[in-house]
Amino acid sequence: MKHTLLVVALAAAACAGASSAVQAQEAVDKATAAAFDNRMFAGPLGAKAYACFVRRYDANHLAQHPKQKVSAMKLLVSAEDAPEDKTTNYSFRLGVIYRHRSGNFDSSGYCNHAVATESGHEIRFECGVDCEGGGISVALSKDDKSAIARLSSIRMWNRNKPDDDASEELLAGADDKIFRVDRADARECAELVTDRKELAALRHK
Incomplete structure (x- = not known):
């Protein structure tokens, strides 16, 4: 999937695990970015904001999409103010359960x-996994009640085996290219968070 980006993020994270701040304001103008953030996080950003989206596919949906590998998905999008860098850092966590x-x-x-020009200049988050691990793009439905996640490939890890040998690629097959996940209480995505302080903050949202 090819997207036209107005500006590429300034730096990529190193494979050793160092993180990089994503300069969102340089990808689109500040007013457009702020308007999208307001929609994504259901209000102005504070020091930290979360948006949780969840979908558990029922038997009827899976019967209509026999090639879909994913039976459930949770997506947590976070924004954190970084005053020392005069920017906002954005990140995502994705959790899936496979069908078989x-x-x-x-x-x-x-x-x-x-900005994705093939979708009428739709504003999205383009999200990537370190070390060429693929990624997803995240847009919003017109009513802001759902996120639209698109992927071509993304590296996933078995939660009970968090090492490189336990990683694998989720590839976009015939029924695994686009996922519509519905907005939910932030606590629905608590299982995706491992940091105790962040987990406490999430549960109080």
Whole structure:
């Protein structure tokens, strides 16, 4: 999937695990970015904001999409003020359950604002996983009640085996290219968070 970005994020995270701040204001103008943030996070950003989206696909949906590998998905998008850098850092966490196998699989990375010209100049978050691990784009439905996640490939890890040997790629097949996930209480996405302080903050949203 090819998107036209107005400006590429300034730096990529190193494979050793160092994180980079995504300069969202340089990808689109500040007013456009702020308007999208207001929609994504259901209000102005504070020191930290979360948006949680969840979908559990029922038997009827899966019967109509026999090639879909994912049976459930949770998406947590976060924004954190970084006053020392005079910017806002955006990140995502993704959790999936597969249709024909057991276990929970997760991924995460950093995001920046982008414009997708093939979708009528739609504003999205373009989110990537370190070390060429693929990623997702995240847009919003017109009523802001759902997120539209698109992928071509993304590296996932078995939650119970968090090492490189436990990683695998979720590839966009015939029924795994676009996912519509519905807005939910932030606590629905608590299982995707491992940091105790962040988990406490999320549960008080």
